[in-house]
Amino acid sequence: MSTQKIRVLIVDDSAVVRQTLSEVLSSDPEIEVIGTAGDPFVAADRIAEQVPDVITLDIEMPRMDGLTFLQKIMSQHPIPVVICSSLAEDRAQSTLKALEYGAVDIIAKPHFGTKQFLEDSRIILCQAVKAAASAQLCLLRPARTVEPKLTADAILSPATSAMLETTEKVVIIGASTGGTEALKTLLEVLPPDCPGIVIVQHMPELFTRAFAKRLDSLCSITVKEAEGNDTVLRGQALIAPGNHHTLIKRSGARYYVDIKDGPLVCRHRPSVDVLFRSAARYAGKNAVGVILTGMGDDGSRGMLEMKQAGAMTIAQDEASCVVFGMPKEAIKCGAVKKVLPLQAIASAILTCAR
Numbered sequence: 001m002s003t004q005k006i007r008v009l010i011v012d013d014s015a016v017v018r019q020t021l022s023e024v025l026s027s028d029p030e031i032e033v034i035g036t037a038g039d040p041f042v043a044a045d046r047i048a049e050q051v052p053d054v055i056t057l058d059i060e061m062p063r064m065d066g067l068t069f070l071q072k073i074m075s076q077h078p079i080p081v082v083i084c085s086s087l088a089e090d091r092a093q094s095t096l097k098a099l100e101y102g103a104v105d106i107i108a109k110p111h112f113g114t115k116q117f118l119e120d121s122r123i124i125l126c127q128a129v130k131a132a133a134s135a136q137l138c139l140l141r142p143a144r145t146v147e148p149k150l151t152a153d154a155i156l157s158p159a160t161s162a163m164l165e166t167t168e169k170v171v172i173i174g175a176s177t178g179g180t181e182a183l184k185t186l187l188e189v190l191p192p193d194c195p196g197i198v199i200v201q202h203m204p205e206l207f208t209r210a211f212a213k214r215l216d217s218l219c220s221i222t223v224k225e226a227e228g229n230d231t232v233l234r235g236q237a238l239i240a241p242g243n244h245h246t247l248i249k250r251s252g253a254r255y256y257v258d259i260k261d262g263p264l265v266c267r268h269r270p271s272v273d274v275l276f277r278s279a280a281r282y283a284g285k286n287a288v289g290v291i292l293t294g295m296g297d298d299g300s301r302g303m304l305e306m307k308q309a310g311a312m313t314i315a316q317d318e319a320s321c322v323v324f325g326m327p328k329e330a331i332k333c334g335a336v337k338k339v340l341p342l343q344a345i346a347s348a349i350l351t352c353a354r
Contacts, residue, residue: 003030005029005030005031005032006030006031006032006053006054006129006130006133007032007034007050007052007053007054008025008031008032008033008034008052008053008054008055008056008129009033009034009035009036009037009043009046009047009052009054009055009056010022010025010033010035010036010037010055010056011036011037011038011039011040011043011055011056011057011058011061011066011069012036012038012056012057012058012061012084013038013039013058013060013061013062014058015038017058017084017109018036018038020109020110021033021036021056021084021109021110021125022036024110024121024122024125024126025056025125025126025129027122027126028122028126030126030130031126031129031130034046034050034052035049035050035052038061039061039062039063039064040061040063040064040066040068040069040072041063041064043055043069047077047079051077051079052079053079053080053133054079054080054081054082054129054132054133055073055079055080055081055082056081056082056083056084056129057069057070057081057082057083057084057098057103058083058084058085059083059085059091059094059095059098060091066083066098067094067097067098067101070083070098070101070102070103071101071102073102074101074102074137078102078137080104080132080133080135080137081098081102081103081104081132082103082104082105082106082107082128082129082132083095083098083099083103083105083106083107084107084108084109084125085106085107085108085109085204085207086108086109092206092207092209092210093210093213093214095207095210096180096207096210096211096214099180099181100181102137104128104131104132104135104137104177104178104322105128105131105132105177106203106204106207107124107125107128107204108121108124108204108205110122110125120264120269123264123267124264124267124268127267127268127295127296128177130295131176131177131294131295131296131323131325132177134295134323134325135177135178135322135323136321136322136323137322167286168195168196168253168255168286169195169286169287169288169352169353170195170196170197170198170232170248170255170279170283170286170287170288171194171195171196171197171198171287171288171290171349171353172197172198172199172248172275172276172279172283172287172288172289172290172306172311173186173197173198173199173200173289173290173291173292174199174200174272174275174276174289174290174291174292174294174298174299174302174303174326175199175200175201175202175272175291175292175293175294175326176201176202176268176272176292176293176294176295176296176298176323176325176326177202177293177294177295177322177323177325178292178293178294178321178322178323179201179202179292179293179294180201180203180211181322182292182293182316182320182321182322182342183199183201183215183292184215184218185342185343186290186292186342186345186346187215187218187219187221187223187237188218188219188220189346190219190220190221190346190349190350191220191221191235191350192220192221192235193234193235194221194234194235194349194350194353195234195288195349195353196232196233196234196235196236196237196238196255197221197232197236197237197238198226198232198237198238198240198246198248198257198275198279199237199238199239199240200240200246200270200271200272200274200275201239201240202268202270202272202294202298203242204242204243205241205242205243205244206242207242208225208239208240208241208242209225209241211239212224212225212239215237215239219237220235221235221236221237222235222236222237223236223237223239224236224237224238224239225238225239225241226238226239226240226241226246226257226259227241227257227259228257228258228259229256229257229258230256230257231254231255231256232248232254232255232256232257238257240259240270240275241259241270242270243269243270244259244260244261244269244270245259245260245261245262245265245269245270245271245274245275246258246259246260246270246274246275247260247274247275247278248275248278248279248282248283249278249282250282250283255282255283258278265298266296266297266298266299267296267298268296268298271298272291272294272298272299272302272326273298273299273300273301273302274302275302276289276299276301276302276303276305276306277301277302277305279302279306279311280302280305280306280308280309280311281305281309283309283311284309284310284311285309285310285311286311287306287309287311287312288311288312288313288314288349288352288353289303289306289307289311289312289313289314290313290314290315290316290345290349291303291313291314291315291316291326291327291330291336292316292321292326292327292342293316293320293321293322293323293324293325293326293327294323294325294326294327295323295325295326296325296326296329297325297326297329298326299326299329299330300326300329300330300332300333300335301333301335303330303335303336304330304333304334304335306335307334307335307336307337312337312338312352313330313335313336313337313338314336314337314338314339314340314345314348314349314352315327315330315331315336315338315339315340316339316340316341316342316345317339317340317341317342319341320341320342320343321342327339
């Protein structure tokens with residue numbers, strides 16, 4: 001019995017991009033491109049004729065920009081939207097606003113390169129559209145509060161020099177679709193003395209740097225895009241750079257990150273599995289693993305290894321997820337010790353870090 005295909009409308013002012021996206025998406029048997037539009041006014045006419053399951057949307061277009069169109073869609077007729085953007089650092093911050101306005105994901109426009117590059121782009125684009133099709137759009141924003149007594153200093157016993165090698169806690173977080181807003185909710189309430197954090201959020205290169213800067217301006221902790229050999233420090237979150245795998249390693253008492261190239265793992269680069277497996281190996285019981293909203297199974301095997309190595313493992317619950325895919329797979333394979341709503345995870349991290 002055949003399942004109904006995901007109907008996609010492509011909105012981009014470039015005819016070449018529209019054709020490329022159409023060909024890439026149509027190559028997946030689960031996706032059907034029902035139309036294309038060169039600007040939001042044409043797109044509105046197409047939507048009136050047939051409502052798509054997902055829209056791919058460019059930001060910079062004539063007559064009406066993508067952000068304005070996105071706001072109109074979300075206020076009048078919410079449809080899952082994937083922003084398909086050029087890789088330009090100067091535009092990354094404005095493109096990130098799309099996530100605040102209700103877009104489900106940001107992906108980089110595919111462009112002609114090596115055969116492997118085009119294949120990676122196809123996998124990432126089709127995965128993003130499938131995730132968007134299953135996304136919950138209307139979520140109540142959780143209250144961003146954390147009990148004042150739950151600061152890390154209140155519950156972490158100070159490490160003596162003899163204990164230092166084995167007691168310093170590290171928090172390892174993986175997220176995909178819906179993760180940008182979930183991470184904002186989680187990190188905003190963490191105190192400046194919280195354990196060091198390393199994060200993989202599926203996102204294109206350049207956007208991870210802009211995302212880190214945005215979070216850094218909103219949070220009490222420091223947030224930055226990870227660079228090779230960065231030390232994992234109390235009160236700091238390191239975000240894996242887009243298009244690179246990020247691992248955590250240890251040298252004596254010091255945890256640090258290693259940035260690597262390599263093939264897609266679980267259809268992603270950076271991959272949550274790569275980070276989680278490195279945490280299982282190098283941090284063991286000193287790690288707290290958290291898996292947040294996202295489609296697919298990236299992170300489930302790595303989280304199971306973390307649990308087997310003695311780490312505390314936490315999954316976001318279905319009700320607070322935009323897409324209950326990655327947490328569901330981790331729960332299903334027995335990798336998760338606690339399942340919690342998003343607004344309870346910050347407190348749990350600090351409690352687990354005793």
